[in-house]
Amino acid sequence: MSPQPGPDYARLFRKGAPEPTPRFTGFPKYNFVGGHNDPTRVPVAALAEAAAAALTREGASLALYNLGHGPQGHAGMRDLVVDKLRRHRGVACTRDDVLITSGSLQGLDLVNDLLLEPGDTVLVEELSYGGALSRIRKRGVTIVPVALDGEGMRMDALSDALDGLKARGVVPKYLYTIPTIQNPTGSILPLERRQQMLSLARAHGVPVFEDECYADLIWAGAQAPPALYALDPAQVIHIGSFSKTLAPALRAAYAVAPWPVLSRLLSLKTDGGTGAVEQMLVAEYFSKHFDSHVAALSGVLEGKLQAMLEAVAREFGSAAECFVPKGGIFLWLKLPEAVDVRKLVKPAAERGIQFNPGPEWACDPESAKSQLRLCFALPSKEEIREGVAAFARVCYEQTGIPAQSGNIRHAPG
């Protein structure tokens, strides 16, 4: 049989179908994007042992959808979430309040799918997680930004935004916030602001959608107030993840919410359940080793942040303003207004450097055209130093900024 041409697929795709994804050709040498973690900090031997133990004990139940534990997920995994949230985030909940999700991205999708339709409005921190912004935009929903400062969302700005919407008769569907290790600015919202935020949310009847993906990775000595969910469970839909504390290729995250919400998220979660082996593995390993693993990992990450801060200071000098994070895996930078980071993406990629351009992390893309996010968990300290130097060189070649790196004054490339 001779090869057939196939149907005219381009004519069959639905309106607005996304552009094709190019073939994957590997990661860049200096990979400063994404939620990757440090490969040397994956507890390989302990995970192998935990997987074998859990499978030996519970493996037969893999024959049942959701292991027979129901669609909210593996009971041990939910108990792990309950215990972690109680000890670290001040939350009092039970396994009945927890829904295990296939990554926190699924949590975002489920909450959006429950609440949002085209024409709706949501409130979001002016700089926020790119994956959340793109998902909201794809649904044709209006994003109202709320200003940030070094401690997170500004309550005067939130109050003004809510009043402004109220005056126009608009009830926003939710207030999306990353209060603990804000993405991308790395701040921790103080307790007083948390209480003000909840008070405003209650007064306006707006649910708070709290994303705590990075909240467990806090530098030693830094303190985080209780989660918003801990302070007012009825008002808050809370999501979190183990992808950042253990490994992102594991899709092990959770949502915690009032039952009227959770029971409908369940109805929208039509995936046949989150992968059971990953749940068994995370429950087995982290029910014994969460605190010690996270403390050690946070120490390593803080060391990498220091290496990156030093490299940025050395290579960019006063041209870069750093938002020093209190935890997490990323650094937010502001370059002079004359620099449009979007124009650096391609020349940087040609030198093997990838970074997150600020506009992708901003409600108003233009406002963040000189800002960028650099992730530091994956690269080694040496790669951080080399990569930041190479990036400064690219930036200089394209914009003349920074004019000096280290004690070297650049000559035109």
Added chain:
Amino acid sequence: MSPQPGPDYARLFRKGAPEPTPRFTGFPKYNFVGGHNDPTRVPVAALAEAAAAALTREGASLALYNLGHGPQGHAGMRDLVVDKLRRHRGVACTRDDVLITSGSLQGLDLVNDLLLEPGDTVLVEELSYGGALSRIRKRGVTIVPVALDGEGMRMDALSDALDGLKARGVVPKYLYTIPTIQNPTGSILPLERRQQMLSLARAHGVPVFEDECYADLIWAGAQAPPALYALDPAQVIHIGSFSKTLAPALRAAYAVAPWPVLSRLLSLKTDGGTGAVEQMLVAEYFSKHFDSHVAALSGVLEGKLQAMLEAVAREFGSAAECFVPKGGIFLWLKLPEAVDVRKLVKPAAERGIQFNPGPEWACDPESAKSQLRLCFALPSKEEIREGVAAFARVCYEQTGIPAQSGNIRHAPG
């Protein structure tokens, strides 16, 4: 702080948000629904060993999204798919043609999301997988049924359906078919019909969406012609799964399709990747043990089918017409027209019996009101015998049918 009532969520949910899911209270005693498998046939020790081996060898790469293998999935898992499809389904493809999905339900969702919008039309076998039907309906898409007989889809019916649509100027978005162990009738489409189907699909420019979820579970001695994808790769979007051959709580499935399609499915798969540990585990175990495991499992399943056929014959006698499957995990039954199985759901549940009412597996629900699906992989032979007897009793009490079970003539309950 006194408990707060929370926002008025019911007013905030989007239009058409689904009803809440009730609390999970465990499986019924006689569980004849769903893709569960036989807990005694999960190779627990070998899986524990495989997980430990794979994690020890590759665990560090969990720190990278998709293990650094790219969004199509774990390389070894894709190679497993390629090898299995080559040896068992006549398919020539490479790992570049394969997308690993989190269960074949995700494959259904991605293909639907790429092709369908409200008002579209698709062709589906008149009896088909309930999960596929409900997903298509949710998108506001018209389903045109194509008649089945004991060998699967009838080609005269397909030809008529395509001509009828053409006459009305309608180009269907796809023809969804389960050619190998049809769900729910258990048939295998002969080679000649496969070639006719592809010829018709080509002539009308309609993609064939081939679902082979059960194709690996075929009774010894039965033969299956090559997959439709093997016969014309350009015309076919193919999905399959390891959930049925290994364990459904593992979400390990795949799609194989021409790159113009696959590259766009990738753009729609915004989940951060399918769980990596499950992929590592399936690749490790099944790259060594696929044939032996599946042969042994199929033998066990065929034995359970025999137990179910005997129980149905004993309890229902000539009142039940069985569609004896050539593989898989379910039996399709037809009861006399006087029986509306929808009215048996509640009384059966009160006796601990759950089954799939025919209407949920039919393009035209009313046409299948006397039909039902019984899954036999999970229950033991004893549970099959007891459960079928209990179900016959319920059916008799509600409808007077069957009047006799075994050599017992029923007295009114």
